[in-house]
Amino acid sequence: MDEPVRIDCQNVEVWYGSKQALHGISIRIPSNRVTALIGPSGCGKSTFLRCLNRMNDLVPGARTRGSILLDGEDILSPATDVVDLRRRVGMVFQRWNPFPKSVFDNVAYGPRIHGIRDKARLAEIVEDALRKASLWDEVKDRLRSSALELSGGQQQRLCIARALAVEPEVLLMDEPASALDPISTARLEDLIGELKERYTIVIVTHNMQQAARVSDYTGFFYMGRLVEYDRTQTIFTSPAQEQTEAYITGRFG
Amino acid sequence: MRAKRVWSALGRSWLVLSTVLVVAVLVLFLVHIARQGWQVMGWEFLTDRPRRGMTQGGIFPAIAGTALVSLLTVVFSLPLGVGAAIYLTEYAPDNRATRWIRLAIRNLSGVPSIVYGLFGVVLFVDLLGLGTSLLSAGLTLGLLTLPWIITASEEALKSVPRAYRDGALALGATRWQAVRTVVLPPALPGILTGAILGLSRAAGETAPILFTGVAFFLPFAPTSLSDQFMALPYHLYILSTQHHSLEKVRPIAYGTALVLVGLVFTLNLTAFAVRSRMRRRLETAR
Numbered sequence: 317m318d319e320p321v322r323i324d325c326q327n328v329e330v331w332y333g334s335k336q337a338l339h340g341i342s343i344r345i346p347s348n349r350v351t352a353l354i355g356p357s358g359c360g361k362s363t364f365l366r367c368l369n370r371m372n373d374l375v376p377g378a379r380t381r382g383s384i385l386l387d388g389e390d391i392l393s394p395a396t397d398v399v400d401l402r403r404r405v406g407m408v409f410q411r412w413n414p415f416p417k418s419v420f421d422n423v424a425y426g427p428r429i430h431g432i433r434d435k436a437r438l439a440e441i442v443e444d445a446l447r448k449a450s451l452w453d454e455v456k457d458r459l460r461s462s463a464l465e466l467s468g469g470q471q472q473r474l475c476i477a478r479a480l481a482v483e484p485e486v487l488l489m490d491e492p493a494s495a496l497d498p499i500s501t502a503r504l505e506d507l508i509g510e511l512k513e514r515y516t517i518v519i520v521t522h523n524m525q526q527a528a529r530v531s532d533y534t535g536f537f538y539m540g541r542l543v544e545y546d547r548t549q550t551i552f553t554s555p556a557q558e559q560t561e562a563y564i565t566g567r568f569g
Numbered sequence: 570m571r572a573k574r575v576w577s578a579l580g581r582s583w584l585v586l587s588t589v590l591v592v593a594v595l596v597l598f599l600v601h602i603a604r605q606g607w608q609v610m611g612w613e614f615l616t617d618r619p620r621r622g623m624t625q626g627g628i629f630p631a632i633a634g635t636a637l638v639s640l641l642t643v644v645f646s647l648p649l650g651v652g653a654a655i656y657l658t659e660y661a662p663d664n665r666a667t668r669w670i671r672l673a674i675r676n677l678s679g680v681p682s683i684v685y686g687l688f689g690v691v692l693f694v695d696l697l698g699l700g701t702s703l704l705s706a707g708l709t710l711g712l713l714t715l716p717w718i719i720t721a722s723e724e725a726l727k728s729v730p731r732a733y734r735d736g737a738l739a740l741g742a743t744r745w746q747a748v749r750t751v752v753l754p755p756a757l758p759g760i761l762t763g764a765i766l767g768l769s770r771a772a773g774e775t776a777p778i779l780f781t782g783v784a785f786f787l788p789f790a791p792t793s794l795s796d797q798f799m800a801l802p803y804h805l806y807i808l809s810t811q812h813h814s815l816e817k818v819r820p821i822a823y824g825t826a827l828v829l830v831g832l833v834f835t836l837n838l839t840a841f842a843v844r845s846r847m848r849r850r851l852e853t854a855r
Binding site: 369371374376400401406407409413414416426429475478479482 | 662663732738742746
């Protein structure tokens with residue numbers, strides 16, 4: 317890879333109990349690019365994504381092996397401060413999950429738990445995060461109303477703003493548009509394009525057109541293995557592996 | 570076709586009849602207590618102490634005793650119960666030990682209250698040397714309510730969507746921060762409702778306080794934790810079975826029953842109000 321690497325994974329393996337979910341994943345994720353992970357359901361792409369902020373730690377019986385270097389530092393090491401890691405590596409979930417609090421309090425949640433109390437500073441952070449998530453204009457007059465009154469697409473962008481408010485370096489997205497209508501999806505994809513200027517983005521999607529539209533690099537997962545990883549253009553026009561071609565042309569999956 | 574309609578009508582009549590019967594018995598019971606109790610009811614009854622061998626005067630020491638012992642009960646069991654529930658749902662690994670503990674707690678909530686009373690005597694009155702006192706009785710009632718509070722709190726915590734926890738943790742919250750900020754608030758109505766309902770049952774209990782702190786007759790409300798105290802349910806028991814002239818004190822017994830029922834009723838209404846109010850607040854936040 318001829319680009320600066322943000323996350324360098326070597327031989328990552330994950331077990332759930334005695335079942336191996338990921339086999340020897342090695343992948344280098346470039347800085348300030350969008351990397352898409354595609355593959356059929358259960359192929360391990362979400363499991364891999366959740367390694368990158370150690371959310372798999374929360375699954376009882378899950379074990380992870382290998383090394384994942386974020387800016388040269390192994391985040392799988394037991395010495396890693398998981399709380400700090402998750403501040404640096406934000407995550408947006410498949411099903412938007414704003415807290416039952418106001419729009420403002422949702423975005424201010426992260427900064428607050430990290431110790432920011434100053435009201436003016438918080439207001440600044442909230443506005444900035446909402447602007448970056450291109451939601452500010454829609455919600456600036458209703459910051460005090462409940463986040464759950466927003467539309468689905470707005471709630472998902474709110475979750476992105478909430479993740480951005482703690483100033484992460486990497487943003488993980490787990491099928492962020494799978495429950496959105498086409499218009500909201502289009503807005504979200506535009507937003508992802510804008511965000512990559514500042515953040516390194518890894519997005520899991522089962523929508524291949526979406527991967528083709530938004531990403532610079534694409535990795536194809538199948539049965540817990542990374543079958544192929546290359547520039548998105550290459551993957552979608554001249555994949556090296558037959559399995560990849562079969563999947564992207566819709567012959568299975 | 571015909572048979573189907575007959576069965577349907579029969580089924581419906583059974584359901585309606587059951588409901589009417591239950592409601593009728595309940596109404597009759599309440600009306601009876603209210604009417605009999607009303608004869609003695611008044612300011613003096615609520616604020617005066619029993620006089621002339623309990624045949625006259627009021628029941629203030631019993632009201633104060635029940636109120637204070639209930640307060641102590643909550644002070645002991647709420648923090649402990651909620652703490653245990655949070656540990657069991659949020660922290661404890663899901664293994665055999667945890668499941669056994671949970672099962673044991675469920676079983677404890679079915680143990681007869683007199684057993685708690687005996688346990689209270691052994692542990693608090695004798696072993697810890699607290700004597701028969703307000704403190705011993707409060708602790709014993711606290712033990713009695715613990716399983717109810719733990720169970721209600723666990724249910725309330727479990728009903729909070731996992732996505733809230735994941736969302737908070739993914740932002741770099743510690744487990745404790747996640748619990749405090751996004752798990753506890755939505756669970757609070759359920760926890761408080763459980764606690765108040767537990768309390769209202771404890772307030773009406775006689776057996777657990779029988780050997781641990783309640784007194785037959787005291788002219789005053791307790792002023793310290795080591796005092797003995799009078800309590801409404803026990804006073805009612807005395808007046809209806811142990812008094813030397815049962816006929817004479819019958820109206821006072823009914824008055825006591827009315828106050829006790831009123832207290833329990835008020836507590837249950839409070840639980841109901843807390844729940845619907847907090848749920849509404851959560852809903853508007855939704």
